[in-house]
Amino acid sequence: MNFSLSEDHIMLRDTTADFLRDQVDLAPLLVPGSDAHQAPYETLWSQICELGWPAMIVPPEHGGLGMTEIDVSIVLRECGRTLAPSPFLGTLAGTWALLIGGSQAQQSRWLPQVAESGLRMALATAPANGDAGATTADVVASAQDDSGDTYRLSGTAHYVVDAPGARLLVVAAMLEGQKRLFLVKGDQEAVHLEWLDWRDITRQVAHVHCHEAKGELMPVDCEAAWPALRNRLHLALAAESAGGLQAVLEDTTNYVKERVAFGRPIGAYQAIKHGLADMLAQTEFTATAVLYAAWAQSQDDRTATLAAAMAQAYASEAYRDATHRSIQMFGAIGFTWEMKNHLYFKRARANAELLGSAAEHRELIARVLEATPH
Amino acid sequence: MDFDFPADDDQRRTEVREWLKEHSQPTYAQLAEKGFTVPHWPRPWGLGADPELQMIIDDELARAGIRAPHHKNPVPINNCGQSLLRFGTPEQQERFLKPALACEQIWCMLFSEPSAGSDVGALRTTARREGDHYVVRGQKMWTSLADKAHIGVLVARTDPSVPKHAGLSQFLVDMNSPGITIRPIADMSGESGEYNEVFFDDVIVPADRLLGKEGDGWKLSMQQLQTERVALSRPGAIWGSGPSARELVDGLVAAGRFKNTLVRDEAVKLWIEGEILRLLALRSLSDRMNARESGPEGAVRKMVAAPHGQRVLDLAKRSQGVAGMVKNRDVLPMTRAERGPFSNWDHAFWWSPAVTLGVGTQEVLKNVVSERVLGLPREKDPTRHTPFSQIGKTPASQGKAA
Numbered sequence: 001m002n003f004s005l006s007e008d009h010i011m012l013r014d015t016t017a018d019f020l021r022d023q024v025d026l027a028p029l030l031v032p033g034s035d036a037h038q039a040p041y042e043t044l045w046s047q048i049c050e051l052g053w054p055a056m057i058v059p060p061e062h063g064g065l066g067m068t069e070i071d072v073s074i075v076l077r078e079c080g081r082t083l084a085p086s087p088f089l090g091t092l093a094g095t096w097a098l099l100i101g102g103s104q105a106q107q108s109r110w111l112p113q114v115a116e117s118g119l120r121m122a123l124a125t126a127p128a129n130g131d132a133g134a135t136t137a138d139v140v141a142s143a144q145d146d147s148g149d150t151y152r153l154s155g156t157a158h159y160v161v162d163a164p165g166a167r168l169l170v171v172a173a174m175l176e177g178q179k180r181l182f183l184v185k186g187d188q189e190a191v192h193l194e195w196l197d198w199r200d201i202t203r204q205v206a207h208v209h210c211h212e213a214k215g216e217l218m219p220v221d222c223e224a225a226w227p228a229l230r231n232r233l234h235l236a237l238a239a240e241s242a243g244g245l246q247a248v249l250e251d252t253t254n255y256v257k258e259r260v261a262f263g264r265p266i267g268a269y270q271a272i273k274h275g276l277a278d279m280l281a282q283t284e285f286t287a288t289a290v291l292y293a294a295w296a297q298s299q300d301d302r303t304a305t306l307a308a309a310m311a312q313a314y315a316s317e318a319y320r321d322a323t324h325r326s327i328q329m330f331g332a333i334g335f336t337w338e339m340k341n342h343l344y345f346k347r348a349r350a351n352a353e354l355l356g357s358a359a360e361h362r363e364l365i366a367r368v369l370e371a372t373p374h
Numbered sequence: 375m376d377f378d379f380p381a382d383d384d385q386r387r388t389e390v391r392e393w394l395k396e397h398s399q400p401t402y403a404q405l406a407e408k409g410f411t412v413p414h415w416p417r418p419w420g421l422g423a424d425p426e427l428q429m430i431i432d433d434e435l436a437r438a439g440i441r442a443p444h445h446k447n448p449v450p451i452n453n454c455g456q457s458l459l460r461f462g463t464p465e466q467q468e469r470f471l472k473p474a475l476a477c478e479q480i481w482c483m484l485f486s487e488p489s490a491g492s493d494v495g496a497l498r499t500t501a502r503r504e505g506d507h508y509v510v511r512g513q514k515m516w517t518s519l520a521d522k523a524h525i526g527v528l529v530a531r532t533d534p535s536v537p538k539h540a541g542l543s544q545f546l547v548d549m550n551s552p553g554i555t556i557r558p559i560a561d562m563s564g565e566s567g568e569y570n571e572v573f574f575d576d577v578i579v580p581a582d583r584l585l586g587k588e589g590d591g592w593k594l595s596m597q598q599l600q601t602e603r604v605a606l607s608r609p610g611a612i613w614g615s616g617p618s619a620r621e622l623v624d625g626l627v628a629a630g631r632f633k634n635t636l637v638r639d640e641a642v643k644l645w646i647e648g649e650i651l652r653l654l655a656l657r658s659l660s661d662r663m664n665a666r667e668s669g670p671e672g673a674v675r676k677m678v679a680a681p682h683g684q685r686v687l688d689l690a691k692r693s694q695g696v697a698g699m700v701k702n703r704d705v706l707p708m709t710r711a712e713r714g715p716f717s718n719w720d721h722a723f724w725w726s727p728a729v730t731l732g733v734g735t736q737e738v739l740k741n742v743v744s745e746r747v748l749g750l751p752r753e754k755d756p757t758r759h760t761p762f763s764q765i766g767k768t769p770a771s772q773g774k775a776a
Contacts, residue, residue, distance in 0.1 A: 002376045003653070003660035253748050268751035273744035274737070280747060281674045285650045288671070292653050295377050310646045362642040369623055369645065370632060 016078040024082040039085035049118030062111035073239040073294040080240030090162020094121025097170040101220035122166035124157030139173035163206040179222040182215030200350040234312035241315040282318035313361035316352035323348040402477035411443040449481035450474035453598040461586040482523035492738040501530035520570035534763040542591030553577035563725040609651035611683025616716035619648030625706030687723040
């Protein structure tokens with residue numbers, strides 16, 4: 001039994017934090033009128049690739065580092081803390097899908113490119129209602145007579161994180177009544193991106209329209225791949241939220257120590273103190289749930305599912321609550337575009353919707369608990 | 375990192391199990407002799423055990439159906455005994471610790487007073503030195519176990535001429551001393567008799583019962599309230615001794631109420647909070663084992679655990695509907711072993727308002743967390759630096775008298 005971070009984990013955390021503190025520049029986004037096009041994706045991504053992050057979850061036999069979910073969650077936490085705008089999340093999601101659902105040949109072809117040259121990926125599974133885990137998709141695949149595993153895909157995958165710039169997409173499409181996963185190259189003419197005016201401008205999100213796009217069928221069907229994939233995505237979003245909470249707690253605490261009203265720092269008033277004590281609790285709880293979920297990925301399915309859903313359900317609501325509270329504590333200045341508060345607020349809102357609501361995650365937990373009393 | 379518990383075949387576990395097999399109904403004296411009562415204390419009292427071994431011992435005693443010594447005699451084992459190890463005289467250690475750990479002498483803590491609850495530094499009970507003894511006069515309140523205790527750890531004011539926190543001292547008092555009167559407090563639950571009032575009417579306490587030095591009382595009291603033994607792995611309501619959120623979910627499932635959508639989501643919310651509380655406790659434990667500086671999770675856990683337990687009991691009660699308004703034992707099926715009065719959901723619910731009051735109110739706890747962990751400005755106490763005997767005497771009235 002050992003719940004503490006190892007020396008290696010602490011070093012990874014600290015070097016990641018140092019790197020992002022020096023390199024993440026949100027200034028372009030704090031100019032009124034800015035949108036996700038100004039998010040400095042490209043510069044940060046090239047530096048991230050130099051650090052080898054895309055290789056983290058790629059197994060050594062494919063040229064990767066074979067690191068664990070614990071390592072990934074540590075890095076994602078720091079990304080969430082700084083709102084680092086980059087296609088890391090989309091690339092991770094696509095890589096996980098390839099690891100869980102891809103054939104040996106597909107893995108051997110693409111994973112080295114992810115690991116060695118930072119091939120950007122994205123995961124595109126949601127129909128129009130946004131439910132990434134739905135049993136249906138709005139894309140339909142049709143077989144080509146003479147082309148083996150290659151199919152033609154038509155239709156739209158919705159709300160695809162990091163689709164702009166992705167060179168390889170994992171797209172869910174209906175094939176003979178089943179939702180299946182396909183590898184789709186992003187640079188083909190038949191793939192058209194519709195950038196969304198996404199409120200969280202630290203992230204680039206698009207609908208992906210396919211018009212007879214070429215796609216290569218992955219052997220594991222979507223329904224079978226989804227639980228393992230979903231658990232990792234829950235962990236990823238929760239880890240980002242854990243870092244975001246930490247940043248919001250620190251920024252708000254510093255602010256209320258300095259801002260004076262009625263002759264005292266506003267942090268001297270109990271209404272503020274008690275609110276921040278609650279925010280501290282939310283931050284600690286989220287961090288703990290995320291660590292546990294990261295570790296649980298290495299255990300059995302039941303533990304992993306409970307832990308991941310628990311982390312995302314708790315983290316998404318805590319982050320949403322804390323970012324709202326932070327704006328209130330800053331007062332009117334916290335409502336302006338030039339302040340970072342709204343970036344965190346919007347990230348929190350988006351992270352709480354991307355994989356479904358917290359209540360849906362709790363329903364998933366409820367079913368597990370009912371089925372197997374502990 | 376590894377969230378697995380010491381395995382079933384862990385050698386330390388099998389050793390404890392072996393011993394419990396050989397001593398199937400151990401007395402508390404035997405447990406103390408073996409070092410299982412305070413495993414985390416140094417020898418000869420304990421085993422100098424790390425928290426993991428402490429957890430194994432707790433686990434195995436529970437598995438063997440033995441009521442834990444720290445439930446039987448919590449005051450010396452959880453709170454005050456270690457003060458004797460650090461500040462007591464050899465005579466005091468010899469005289470008091472052995473019977474306390476053997477649970478032959480029950481202790482109580484005489485801290486709170488009618489006008490000194492969360493602000494315990496404002497207490498008014500006095501201990502006046504007269505030759506080789508002190509004379510104690512005043513009233514204590516909210517004292518658990520006073521009616522059963524042989525020894526009381528008393529905080530009293532020995533010097534009213536200095537500010538409130540400076541003039542306090544601690545004593546080990548025989549609870550059968552002449553002049554002590556104990557009266558039970560009828561609390562709102564209507565059945566527990568948990569708390570007492572204790573009156574001191576010129577009670578003689580020998581001078582060798584002073585713990586540490588005169589003026590150490592505040593420091594000792596604060597240490598004792600913080601040496602909270604990690605409530606290992608069970609985030610139960612009522613300071614750990616009542617049902618947990620896991621038992622809530624199990625009970626709701628067994629009673630067929632988990633299908634009710636008005637109950638279900640709330641129950642899972644509580645289940646999540648309960649699991650994270652459990653993990654936080656284990657994280658503190660793990661950090662101590664790895665000699666890492668422990669983070670704020672200890673203080674935070676306390677702050678969340680009390681209202682969490684109240685909500686667990688509240689949902690159990692509401693799941694009964696109007697039937698729950700009748701005194702009953704059938705709130706939810708209890709899927710685990712009985713653990714004393716708070717295994718009864720009904721009683722635990724009606725008692726639960728107390729847990730955000732005892733050991734400092736929730737509001738004071740939040741002040742403490744925001745000040746100590748986040749470094750926010752401290753609450754003002756206008757009496758903090760005033761000699762205690764001058765508090766309430768305003769400069770204006772003093773001027774008039776002059």
